[in-house]
Amino acid sequence: MMKRIPEPDLMNGDKQALAYANADFNEPHSLFIELFRQTFSYTNIQGHVLDLGCGPADISIRFANTYPRCLLEGVDGSKNMLKHGREAVIKQKLERRVDLICGYLPKAQLPRAHYDVIISNSLLHHLTDPMILWDMIKKYTTDNTSVFIMDLMRPDSLQAARQLVGDYAATEPAILQEDFLNSLCASYRVDEVTEQLQKAGLGMLKIRAVTDRHFIVCGRLG
């Protein structure tokens, strides 16, 4: 089994943020929205939504377009990522519904005490301590909050990680291929996340692998 190799938490480099903002994440990001929709199909999704580690806001924007009765706050510690995010929000004419906040988790000051929905994609593997994400979730949820987290799963070996980069990012610029490899090596396995959830007292959330490289954690606390 490959040991986890952490990567820097914030994605603040100019080139890194630009490459990430311009990358084509249509497949995983539409899967994120589709799986959210399936998970909470019985619920009327509306109200205040928090997107933790929103980066250039592609998921925030897709979510806002899917659920027009939601107001979103995205938070990220990278000014460069948020610069691209704000441009994208303006382009989509969503300034009134999507607000991007620069803040470093877990200290970031958020405008609301609780949210109706909390989403996060590909933040967990960046955090210096994974419990930061689960503590944020406990702090900002009520029993009725819909929680939906997606992240990468660490493959068994470096060779398997390289294979995934070849399978899914072969045509991307070198900087993105390198980011993807580093992220796969920094990500957690399902058994490790299950342990984190137990430790956080969040064992009621469900975890499952949804592709050869992604898992989701979802549900409600109540």
Ligand SMILES: C[S@@+](CC[C@H](N)C(=O)[O-])C[C@H]1O[C@@H](n2cnc3c(N)ncnc32)[C@H](O)[C@@H]1O
């Ligand atoms: C891989 S990107 C994912 C961005 C976005 N969620 C998406 O799916 O496109 C991870 C983001 O988390 C941010 N991040 C990592 N650690 C953070 C922290 N402690 N506080 C705030 N943002 C953080 C990074 O700056 C980066 O924008």
